[in-house]
Amino acid sequence: RxxxxxxxxxxxxxxxxxxxxxxxxxxxxxxxxxxxxxxxKTIDNDIPLMDKTFGFDTAVEEAQRAINSAYIEARSAYHGIGLVKLMGRSSGFIAMHASLSSGQVDVCLIPEVSFALDGEYGVLQHLEQLIKNKGFCVVCVAEAAGQVSELTVVLAFAFFRSIYH
Structure with a gap:
């Protein structure tokens, strides 16, 4: 008063x-x-009825830098895999926009789209084909994508190690 x-x-x-x-x-x-x-104000851009929230563009630009670095590293290594984990505890907007605008990402995993790691149409099978055909690949993962357990991640890396080493 x-x-x-x-x-x-x-x-x-x-x-x-x-x-x-x-x-x-x-x-x-x-x-x-x-x-x-x-x-x-949220960089996640996950508020209904809003086209864009403060900070989202900057988050996507910074994510593109990380993707570009992963691309350079993956392309420089024999059977290289560039893996970028981005913010997005409940949405994949940053990962999706950064992946599409960079043009360097082969696989983008977001929480809005379910996926299987294993099987004929699984992510691991697709990555294996990408590496055989291209020699490298770049994967972008939103924080909440798939909510896989640590055991699954360890098994996935063990799988790739057994094939390419």
């Missing part, structure tokens, strides 16, 4: 919005006429 604040803008993620909600509740409780406006 002393400062005559009648509007508050906050930019941020879930924690910031929880805080904004608490401020709003407190203002109502004290019968203060304060508008609390919360603007979402």
């Amino acid at each position: 002393a400062r005559r604040i009648d509007m508050l803008f906050v930019l941020g993620g879930n924690g910031t919005h929880a805080g904004a909600n608490a401020i709003h509740d407190e203002c109502r409780k004290r019968k203060l006429k304060v508008s609390v406006v919360a603007v979402p």
Whole structure:
């Protein structure tokens, strides 16, 4: 009241919005006429009804740098595999956009699309074919893609090691 604040803008993620909600509740409780406006900010770009969130473009640009480095390393090695794990605990927007815009990714795994590691149409079979045909490959994985166990990852690397060493 002393400062005559009648509007508050906050930019941020879930924690910031929880805080904004608490401020709003407190203002109502004290019968203060304060508008609390919360603007979402997340690099994941996973907020419904929004085309693009703050930070998403920068996250994709930085991800492309990592992809480019993985591409150079994979291409430089005999039967090289470049593996890039990107942020995306609940969505694959960063991984998908960075993969498509780089033009260097052979396989992009995102949580929105289920996949099998093994079998005739599995990811491992596809990677094996890519390496035989191209000599290398680049894989981009969103953080939550497949939610595979550590044991599965260890088995996958053991599989590739047995074939190419």
